[in-house]
Amino acid sequence: MSRILITSAIPYINGIKHLGNLVGSQLPADLFARYCRARGHEVLFLCATDEHGTPAELAAAKAGMPVAEYCAQMHRTQAKLAAGFRLSFDHFGRSSSPQNHRLTQHFAGKLAENGFIAEVTEKQVYSHADGRFLPDRYIEGTCPNCGYDKARGDQCENCTKQLDPTDLIEPRSAISGSTDLEIRETKHLYLRQSALKDDLDAWIDSKTDWPVLTTSIAKKWLHDGDGLKDRGITRDLDWGIPVRKGEEEWPGMEGKVFYVWFDAPIEYIACAAEWAQAQGLDEADWQSWWRTDAGADDVRYVQFMGKDNVPFHTLSFPATLMGSREPWKLVDYIKSFNYLNYDGGQFSTSQGRGVFMDQALEILPADYWRWWLLSNAPETSDSEFTWEKFQGGVNKDLADVLGNFVSRVTKFCRSKFGEEVPVGGDLTEEGAKLIAELDTRIAAYVAHMDAIDIRKAATELRAIWVAGNEFLQTAAPWTSFKTDPDRAASDIRLALNLIRLYAVISAPFLPDASAKLMEALRCETADWPGDVGEALAFMKPGHSFVVPNTLFAKIPDEDREDWAERFAGQRT
RNA sequence: GGGCCUGUAGCUCAAUUGGUUAGAGCAGAGCGCUCAUAACGCUUUGGUUGCGGGUUCAAGUCCUGCCGGGCCUACCA
Numbered sequence: 001m002s003r004i005l006i007t008s009a010i011p012y013i014n015g016i017k018h019l020g021n022l023v024g025s026q027l028p029a030d031l032f033a034r035y036c037r038a039r040g041h042e043v044l045f046l047c048a049t050d051e052h053g054t055p056a057e058l059a060a061a062k063a064g065m066p067v068a069e070y071c072a073q074m075h076r077t078q079a080k081l082a083a084g085f086r087l088s089f090d091h092f093g094r095s096s097s098p099q100n101h102r103l104t105q106h107f108a109g110k111l112a113e114n115g116f117i118a119e120v121t122e123k124q125v126y127s128h129a130d131g132r133f134l135p136d137r138y139i140e141g142t143c144p145n146c147g148y149d150k151a152r153g154d155q156c157e158n159c160t161k162q163l164d165p166t167d168l169i170e171p172r173s174a175i176s177g178s179t180d181l182e183i184r185e186t187k188h189l190y191l192r193q194s195a196l197k198d199d200l201d202a203w204i205d206s207k208t209d210w211p212v213l214t215t216s217i218a219k220k221w222l223h224d225g226d227g228l229k230d231r232g233i234t235r236d237l238d239w240g241i242p243v244r245k246g247e248e249e250w251p252g253m254e255g256k257v258f259y260v261w262f263d264a265p266i267e268y269i270a271c272a273a274e275w276a277q278a279q280g281l282d283e284a285d286w287q288s289w290w291r292t293d294a295g296a297d298d299v300r301y302v303q304f305m306g307k308d309n310v311p312f313h314t315l316s317f318p319a320t321l322m323g324s325r326e327p328w329k330l331v332d333y334i335k336s337f338n339y340l341n342y343d344g345g346q347f348s349t350s351q352g353r354g355v356f357m358d359q360a361l362e363i364l365p366a367d368y369w370r371w372w373l374l375s376n377a378p379e380t381s382d383s384e385f386t387w388e389k390f391q392g393g394v395n396k397d398l399a400d401v402l403g404n405f406v407s408r409v410t411k412f413c414r415s416k417f418g419e420e421v422p423v424g425g426d427l428t429e430e431g432a433k434l435i436a437e438l439d440t441r442i443a444a445y446v447a448h449m450d451a452i453d454i455r456k457a458a459t460e461l462r463a464i465w466v467a468g469n470e471f472l473q474t475a476a477p478w479t480s481f482k483t484d485p486d487r488a489a490s491d492i493r494l495a496l497n498l499i500r501l502y503a504v505i506s507a508p509f510l511p512d513a514s515a516k517l518m519e520a521l522r523c524e525t526a527d528w529p530g531d532v533g534e535a536l537a538f539m540k541p542g543h544s545f546v547v548p549n550t551l552f553a554k555i556p557d558e559d560r561e562d563w564a565e566r567f568a569g570q571r572t
Numbered sequence: 573g574g575g576c577c578u579g580u581a582g583c584u585c586a587a588u589u590g591g592u593u594a595g596a597g598c599a600g601a602g603c604g605c606u607c608a609u610a611a612c613g614c615u616u617u618g619g620u621u622g623c624g625g626g627u628u629c630a631a632g633u634c635c636u637g638c639c640g641g642g643c644c645u646a647c648c649a
Contacts, residue, residue: 012649053649124647136647154647165647216576217644224575229646260649307643338577338643380585381578382642389584392598400611408608415607455585459596466612473613478606492607550609 002300005289005329006033006045007268009305009313010095013051013074014059016081018356019385020340020347023373024306028335028454030087031374032302034508035449037088038528044289046271047082048093049075052240053260054135058175067239071096081357085366086511091275095263099277100270101241104263107320108233109246111191116323118190118230119252125153125165129178133186133236134165138175141168187252189243190230191262193319197228200315200322203330211379213307214334218314231316233262265317269328289329296329302452303334310336335452338378343386343564354385355567363563367510368394368552374509375458387564391555398513402465402502403551406517408472409495410547416481417489421497423541425490430475431536434494437467438532442505449508461506468498496521496545497536501529513551520548 008029011017026047033045051071060070071094079092094100111117124133139153144167152174153165165171172179193200204218222228234243240257243250272286279285288295303313313334321328340347347354360369372393376383413422441464448457472495477488499517504526507514518526522545529535539545 014649050649055648134647138647213577213643220575220644221646224645231646235647259647264649308649311644311646312649341642376584383584389598393584395609396598399609404609404611406608408612410608412607459586462597469612470614472607473605476605476607481607552609554609 001040001042003042003289003298004033004036004044005296005299005301006036006043007271007301007303008045008047009303009309010048010050010264010267011078012053012055013049013071013078014055015074015349016077016356016358018342018347018349018354019360019369019373020342020354021306022085022357022369023340023377024337025304025309026082026087027085027370027373028337028377028452029304030085030089031370031454031508032304032335032449032452033088034511038504038507038526039446040528043090044272044275045088045090046093046268046275047087047089048091048095048267048271048274049078050260050264050267051075051094051096052237052257052263053235054138054237057237057239068096077358081361084361085357085370088511091271091278093267093271093274095260095267095270096241097267097270097274099273100263100267103270103273104241104258104266105244106246107266107324108189108243108250108258108262109248110324110326111320112245114323114325116192116195116319117233118192119187120190120232121185121187123166123183124186124236125171126182126184127173127176127178128180128182129176130173133184134173134175134181135235136165138173139165139168139171139181140174141171144169186236188232188256189234189250189253191233191316191319191323192230193228193315194230196319196322197222200228200318203318203322204314207333210334211336213338214310214314214336217307217310217336221311221315228315231261233259235259261312261316262320265312266320292327292329299329301329301332303331305334305336307336307338310334333452338380338382340373340376340378341382341384343384343568353568359567364555365512367512368398370511371398371458371509374454375462377454379453379455387560391557391560394552395554397462397465398510398552399554401462401469402506402513405465405468405472406499406502406548406551409468409492409499410520410545412477413492413496414547416477416485417492419545419547421493421539421541421543421545422489425486425488425493427494428475428487428490430471431491431494434467434471434498435532435536438464438501438536441467442529442532445505458509461509464505465502468495468502471495471498493539493541494536497539500538501532501535504529504535516548516551521545 006029009025011021033043036043056071057067060067063070075094082092125139126133136153140150142149143151151168153168155163171181201222204215234256237257241263243253243256243258269290272289276286289299290296305313318330321330342354372390441460445457445460448460475491477491481488500521500523503514503517
């Protein structure tokens with residue numbers, strides 16, 4: 001047994017996430033967490049909402065609520081949806097927690113102490129009408145290069161030229177439209193990542209087993225141009241963690257807050273502290289996961305995220321931890337994902353294009369989504385959601401292959417032997433062959449899960465389900481029952497136990513279906529199978545069960561057509 | 573512009589890291605079965621591995637030049 005710390009990239013507070021967000025971090029993290037627990041490991045699985053920054057302030061203003069209240073409400077919404085998808089977080093925290101305030105300020109203090117913070121005075125655009133400094137991309141104007149009149153202050157979307165806000169002709173606030181802008185001097189703190197470049201480089205080089213997607217992005221940032229650049233970690237905002245040097249005031253930084261991407265990864269640690277508090281544990285309990293001087297040396301730490309998050313997790317956050325010169329646990333493995341597209345384009349939060357977490361659960365139970373999304377996870381390249389593929393995958397894999405197997409076995413047994421595991425007969429030749437095949441296949445499945453090769457694991461799991469149908473076909477208990485009922489009894493006993501085995505090993509993908517099967521079979525223990533032969537003899541003759549209701553209903557064409565139309569554009 | 577990834581059957585993906593005849597699932601065709609959610613099983617059609625060069629005893633895999641797709645490029649988070 002080992003101790004495994006798992007974190008999912010923390011979703012931004014600003015609204016409900018779509019399926020692309022879900023499959024890129026939280027869902028695969030949950031799959032792995034459930035699998036590790038099922039294998040008997042001690043797991044701490046953490047996630048949280050990322051609550052600071054300009055978009056949160058603007059979303060709150062739009063909703064006519066104080067930002068703290070807005071975040072609290074959206075946190076509850078996101079927590080509820082996470083529960084709906086059966087995301088098994090040990091704690092779902094908030095980056096605005098007191099624990100994160102304290103830790104973020106602590107890290108800033110340590111970094112300053114060790115010379116990794118620079119104070120830089122720079123010029124920023126201030127909007128009088130909005131009463132705030134504007135991030136570059138919240139300034140709009142005419143592009144000096146191509147004349148496009150909705151160019152943003154960081155880049156022109158029309159000609160893709162990189163811009164500085166001061167380059168824009170007739171700049172205006174993207175928030176209010178006001179042209180009453182002023183360039184003001186303001187002082188900010190920079191994390192001197194460049195001073196830690198060699199340490200980071202050597203550390204990344206040592207991670208030879210990481211996905212190429214992860215290391216190539218890190219390497220690019222380390223070696224592009226002049227190498228790793230320092231990064232501003234403060235902002236002129238009201239909503240955020242006040243800039244402090246540990247417990248002390250930070251002269252000259254009054255009224256400023258840390259930038260979300262400084263405090264958001266630190267929430268991974270703070271979240272463990274929140275977890276300990278919620279569980280009534282003490283400091284040492286969460287520190288044993290995070291401090292190598294307090295027991296975290298034997299922890300394996302795995303992070304899950306979309307590719308857009310990689311630079312922060314491979315560089316900025318490790319730089320924060322390394323620069324503290326304190327014994328914090330660094331990540332051991334980063335599993336990163338490409339994007340899931342929606343029917344030929346991108347999922348779009350702003351345009352309401354695609355399926356969002358709340359809508360998905362209104363349509364179908366979580367297991368349907370979990371299976372399709374995970375078995376089509378964008379691991380090696382971007383992948384695409386279409387309603388045809390979704391319908392095809394779900395109907396074939398879940399309804400026909402798995403669901404129908406359960407149905408044919410339990411119903412056959414009920415009609416011939418009654419609702420209990422039949423008595424009589426010895427293991428047949430077909431049964432022995434099945435056990436041998438499952439031995440190999442389950443070993444392959446386990447190897448893929450250990451390696452977090454999700455699509456391959458799903459493919460193998462499906463093959464394991466298929467093996468059950470093949471077994472029934474060759475054993476043909478409906479025929480043998482007429483001449484040799486003991487033989488049929490033995491094969492059906494094996495098949496009923498096979499359903500239990502499926503429930504156990506499929507649980508990381510299909511937690512609800514798994515629970516439903518275990519209940520129908522009146523089984524409580526769900527130990528991971530060691531010896532397959534023993535696992536398939538778990539339920540003894542005479543063990544009673546009930547025939548479960550349809551495990552997975554098929555998606556009819558009419559529904560598919562209806563949904564395709566409903567989610568094509570503007571969300572209502 | 574620069575960098576990275578990618579292109580394999582109609583579709584979605586594999587191919588033990590250079591090693592026999594490139595494999596699965598879906599879709600299509602045929603046969604079988606009748607326990608089951610018109611489900612299941614077996615067989616089968618289908619490939620000049622984007623295109624052209626090169627290295628090698630051997631290339632889907634390595635090098636190179638084109639062509640196409642995607643992502644990142646540091647103030648969205």
